[in-house]
Amino acid sequence: MTKLSQHKTIRWGIIGLGNIAHKFAKDLLTVSNAQLYAVASRSQDKADEFAATYKAMKAYGCYEDLVHDKHIDAVYIATPHALHKETTLLCLENGLAVLCEKPFAMNSHEVHKMIACAKANNTLLMEALWTRFLPHYTYVLNLLNNKTYGHILKLEASFGFFREFNNNSRLFNKSLGGGSLLDIGIYPIFTALSTLGKPDSIEAYATFFDNGADASCDMIFSYKNNVKAHLKSSLLEPLPTEAIFYCETATIKINTMFHMPTTVSIIIDDKEELLDFNYQTIGYNFEIIHFNELLQLGKTESPMMSFEFSNQLIASLDAVRALIKLEYY
Secondary structure (H helix, E strand, O other), X not given: OXXXXXXXXXXXXXXXXXXXXXXXXHHHOOOOOEEEEEEEOOOHHHHHHHHHHHOOOEEEOOHHHHHOOOOOOEEEEOOOHHHHHHHHHHHHOOOOEEEEEOOOOOOHHHHHHHHHHHHHOOOOEEEEOHHHHOHHHHHHHHHHHXXXXXXXXXXXXXXXXXXXXXXXXXXXOHHHOOOHHHHHHHHHHHHHHHHHOOOOEEEEEEEEOOOOOEEEEEEEEEOHHHXXXXXXXXXXXXXXXXXXXXXXXXXXXXXXXXXXXXXXXXXXOOEEEEEXXXXXXXXXXXXXXXXXXXXXXXXXXXXXXXXXXXXXXXXHHHHHHHHHXXXXX
């Protein structure tokens, strides 16, 4: 991949203009060497409105038109999960660097195709799992990797909220990857993999909506020395949405909404120290800055969100789906 000038403003395109694209675009405006150049939706009116809100120069009512715009350096893909693979391939085959929302794709087979295409085209590709780049999460990772408080003895991580079932909503549409596992269960699983690594065994149990989408999922990842990660996702009830690491000499708790900008508690002998990371943005700017740096250096893979890790993450999701007998197609 060609190395870009470190002074070059990186021109971004966004494909798929739902809620998360709005958050991404808002934070993109805070990044000094980034410009929102073009946006694309299947609806021209929606693209026009989005472009006007975030001052994009171009608005396309067709994904293909954006991909063929030669002024774009990078594309953020925020389509429904089921469209991640085909949209990513379209961009990569046209030489555009891709930051694709999590989950990377619907299954390991699709992810393997995306990575192979990136390698064949010598083009940067990264899964947009923004939590990995948030300062509070990297701080906790460093504590755990350095064994500041000894080894992890147990992990508890959950993500849950209540939504009234709506068969027309993407969140509940199984054909689009809807349900709790891919949408929010990915975060507790990511937490286990990024701190404890690949488990020796997995247990999983789920409940389902009438349309076959999973309503909740309870998972246990087991590791050597009887270390376990207790993970849960639910669209039926609010959950603490915390990540708690029980270590040998302290408990490290990433407080509620652990996957997004939040605080961290260090608890030793019933005394709690609260760490505030003074976030000024929604939090998407951190992955954007990292991605821009990779582009400037001519890199085609992120060391922080590597292909190996994305493969491991989707393989874990596949393993859970097999256990709960959840099929999307």
